[in-house]
Amino acid sequence: MQEKLRSFIFRELLFVDDPEGFGAEDDLLEAGLDSMGIMRLVLFVEDSFGVSLPDDELGPENLRTLSRLETWIRRHQ
Amino acid sequence: MDHEIRRSGLAGNFCAVVLELEGRPDVRQLETCCRDFPARFPRSVTRLRRQGRQYAWQLFVDKVLPFELYDLPDGDWGSGEWRVADIINTNCSPAEAAPVELHLLRGAERSLLVLKWFHPACDAKGIELVLHHLFRHDTAEPAFEDSALDSLLQRWSLWQKIRLGLKASKNIGLLDRASSILPVAGVQLPDALAVRLKRFDVVESAGVLNRARNSTGLTGTALYFIGCMMRALEQVGCSQGGEAYLVPYAVNLRRSRAIYPVFGNQVSFLFTQAERKIVTSRERLFAHLKEQNRASIRAGMDHAMLPLMQAASWLPLEKHGSIVRFSPHGRERSSFWFSYTGPMDPEPEEIAGCPVTGMYQVSQVTAPPSMGLLVSSFGGQLTLSLNYTANQFLPAWIDDLMDALRGELLPDGGAA
Numbered sequence: 430m431q432e433k434l435r436s437f438i439f440r441e442l443l444f445v446d447d448p449e450g451f452g453a454e455d456d457l458l459e460a461g462l463d464s465m466g467i468m469r470l471v472l473f474v475e476d477s478f479g480v481s482l483p484d485d486e487l488g489p490e491n492l493r494t495l496s497r498l499e500t501w502i503r504r505h506q
Numbered sequence: 507m508d509h510e511i512r513r514s515g516l517a518g519n520f521c522a523v524v525l526e527l528e529g530r531p532d533v534r535q536l537e538t539c540c541r542d543f544p545a546r547f548p549r550s551v552t553r554l555r556r557q558g559r560q561y562a563w564q565l566f567v568d569k570v571l572p573f574e575l576y577d578l579p580d581g582d583w584g585s586g587e588w589r590v591a592d593i594i595n596t597n598c599s600p601a602e603a604a605p606v607e608l609h610l611l612r613g614a615e616r617s618l619l620v621l622k623w624f625h626p627a628c629d630a631k632g633i634e635l636v637l638h639h640l641f642r643h644d645t646a647e648p649a650f651e652d653s654a655l656d657s658l659l660q661r662w663s664l665w666q667k668i669r670l671g672l673k674a675s676k677n678i679g680l681l682d683r684a685s686s687i688l689p690v691a692g693v694q695l696p697d698a699l700a701v702r703l704k705r706f707d708v709v710e711s712a713g714v715l716n717r718a719r720n721s722t723g724l725t726g727t728a729l730y731f732i733g734c735m736m737r738a739l740e741q742v743g744c745s746q747g748g749e750a751y752l753v754p755y756a757v758n759l760r761r762s763r764a765i766y767p768v769f770g771n772q773v774s775f776l777f778t779q780a781e782r783k784i785v786t787s788r789e790r791l792f793a794h795l796k797e798q799n800r801a802s803i804r805a806g807m808d809h810a811m812l813p814l815m816q817a818a819s820w821l822p823l824e825k826h827g828s829i830v831r832f833s834p835h836g837r838e839r840s841s842f843w844f845s846y847t848g849p850m851d852p853e854p855e856e857i858a859g860c861p862v863t864g865m866y867q868v869s870q871v872t873a874p875p876s877m878g879l880l881v882s883s884f885g886g887q888l889t890l891s892l893n894y895t896a897n898q899f900l901p902a903w904i905d906d907l908m909d910a911l912r913g914e915l916l917p918d919g920g921a922a
Contacts, residue, residue, distance in 0.1 A: 444764035461763035461851060464725035468803045484796075487724055 430478070430502065431495050437473050438495075442466040453496040458489055467492060474498075480505040507625070507872060508600055510827035514873035515695035516895070517597040518624070521869040523633050523882075524590055525619040530612055531858035533575060536619075539640050539858075540571040540608060546639065549651075549769040552627070554600050559820055563605070563627065572607040578614075586611045586618050587701070593620055594868050595698045600624075605769065606636055619857060626771035630847050630867065631758045635768040637850075641857055651767035654759040655774075659812055667813035674810035677802075681752060681779050682833040686841050688746035688874045689739060690898045699870055700896040703889060704908050706915075711888040714915045721792040728755055728846045729795040731881050732778055734914035735842065736785050741910045742903060744841075746874070750781040751841040757808040763851060774808045774815070788917075831872060843871050843878035843893075850884060866891045873898065879911075 431453060439448035443462050451460070462470070470492075471482055480502055491501040508519035544551040550571060552563035578586055589611050605627030609620040623633050662670065706714060718730035736751040756773040760766075776799070784794050802808070818826050833839050845867060854862050865884035868891060871877060876895040881888060892908060913919075 442761055444761040463762045463848060464727060465757060465803075466762050468725045468800070472804050484723065489724075 430499050433477065434470075434474070434495055434498060437477075438462070438466075438470065442469060451495075453499075454494050456493055457495070457498075458493055462492075470498075474502055478502055478506065507827055507830065510831055510872045511870050513827070514871075514876075514895075515697045516699060516870050516873065517595050518600065518603065519626075519870060520594055520596075520603070520622055520624055521630070521633070521867065522590065522594055522620050522622045523630075523637070524866050524868065525621075525637075525854070525857065525862050526864035527617040527619055527857060527860035528863050529615065529617065529860040531610060531617055531619065531860045533610065533612075533858075535858040536608065536610060537573060540573045543571055543636075543640050544569050547636075547768060549627070550606050550636070552605060553602065554627075559822075566604075572604050574607070574609045576609070576611050578611055586613060586616075587703075590618060590620055590868060591699060591701055593622055594701075594870060603627075606633070616863075617860065628769055629758075629771050629773045630756065630845055631760060632768050632770070632772060634847065634850050635765055637854060638765060638852065639768060641854060651769065653767055653770050654761075654772045655770070655812060655815075658759065658809060659816055662813070667816070670806070670810040671813040671817060673805070674807060674814050677805070677807055677810070678777070681777055682835070682839070684750035684752070684779065684781060685748040685835070685837055686750060686752045686833075686839055687739070687744050687748035687782070688838055688841060689744050689877045689894075690874055691746040697873060697895045697897045699868070699893055700899075701868055702892045702894070702904055702908060703866060704892070704912060705864070705890075706888040708886045710916060711883070711886055714888055717916070721788075722796045726792075726796050726799060727848070728844070729778065729799055730792065731846055731879065731915070732844055733780070733785075733788075733791050733795050734911060735844070735879050736780055737788065737791065737914045738907055738910035739841070740782065740785050742906045748837075748841075750779050751785060752777060752779045752839055753842060753844050754840055755844050755846075758847070759808075774811045776802050776808055776811075788914075827872075838872075838874045840875050842875050843869065844880070845869065845878070846881040846883075848883060853884060864889060869893055871895070 439445060443460060443466060445451055445460055475482060482505060491497055511519050548565060549563060551566050551569055553566045554561050555564045576589060593609050603624040605624055607622045609622060611618040621633055718727045722729040732753050754775045754777050756775050759772050759774055778795055778798055780791055780794055784790050818829060831838055856862060866882045866889040867880040869878050869880055871893060873895045876898050878893040880891040
């Protein structure tokens with residue numbers, strides 16, 4: 430799951446110097462993921478993993494890192 | 507839109523980002539930057555030339571960025587603001603307009619650095635990248651830039667583009683069912699752009715952004731500004747009545763933190779619309795705008811616009827502009843123009859030896875709607891730049907609008 434997320438994020442949403450070296454605990458928001466990027470990421474996740482992510486859970490606590498994002502997705506699968 | 511803006515009696519599709527500097531910048535350093543920049547970015551010294559039915563950017567004779575210096579009279583800082591308006595209102599033909607120009611308004615203790623740019627040679631996010639590269643002082647090889655817009659278009663077959671284009675057209679058709687409310691009805695030629703600024707300090711700015719987060723969510727800051735402006739206009743009253751407020755807003759196609767591509771139009775756009783009965787309720791309005799934005803992104807409307815934009819580039823200028831502006835009923839579509847690019851990243855701390863203390867944006871508009879709201883964020887401070895056609899609005903009405911807008915952004919008047 431993380432590989433699929435990683436591929437989408439760094440191909441489409443966020444530029445980093447070393448995508449391969451971006452860790453599961455590294456901060457996506459600090460790295461520059463912006464509001465449109467967040468929207469597109471949520472919609473990609475919902476389409477790709479067949480989940481519905483509640484709006485009221487959309488926050489840094491669930492989006493800040495790849496591992497938190499994965500935890501959030503699995504919670505709703 | 508350059509043709510439409512000129513047809514409206516204004517200078518042309520010129521925009522500017524204005525940086526407020528402490529002190530007197532080193533002019534020689536600025537001149538060196540203007541000389542070195544085009545070697546890396548040849549596109550910065552092109553001019554628009556017609557090629558058959560389309561237009562293209564061709565290299566120009568001058569290989570330096572145009573740079574103008576103005577010394578402000580001692581103690582007359584106020585003249586800096588209206589000099590910015592002079593700069594944005596300076597007319598020149600599309601064939602002569604430089605993609606980017608630098609203007610320095612130099613005062614005794616404060617200065618303004620104005621980067622004036624010509625759309626679509628550049629866009630709002632692109633000019634921030636110009637700023638970033640202009641003052642980097644590196645000697646890297648010339649940058650080859652892949653267009654984010656072209657990269658997306660190349661992914662789709664002709665049939666996919668047709669389907670996307672039809673989807674976008676249908677969406678616009680649905681929006682056109684409601685007539686748009688406009689601040690003013692007509693045009694009064696000739697005219698010039700006026701600028702009114704409203705600044706929020708760091709505490710107030712945090713308060714605004716906090717309310718935005720609570721009202722329109724983590725991803726809806728722009729929608730909060732748009733919604734507050736709709737409500738402010740509803741409070742002060744608009745000359746041209748209608749059924750709904752309709753506002754286009756740009757969507758940057760570059761990846762976040764990407765420092766390329768710099769030049770060209772790399773934005774698509776979305777529309778947000780709210781009927782009057784929804785605008786009267788703050789809670790209902792923000793919930794509506796948030797849901798509408800989510801539905802637009804889910805439907806891929808930002809990408810769906812791109813084939814339409816590509817097709818439109820083949821139209822004569824007169825037809826292109828009128829299709830973008832007017833509904834089939836012949837009414838202006840947009841209630842006002844809007845821009846918010848978010849905090850600059852990276853934020854320049856100093857330019858030519860002077861600390862940067864603030865930033866705001868300026869943009870010409872068509873008339874109607876004769877009004878644009880541009881929101882900037884720098885150093886944790888928000889600056890609202892209301893741009894409007896000078897002859898069509900009474901100063902007192904603008905005062906009332908700005909007061910109403912402030913009241914909507916910070917409804918309890920205070921801090922975070």
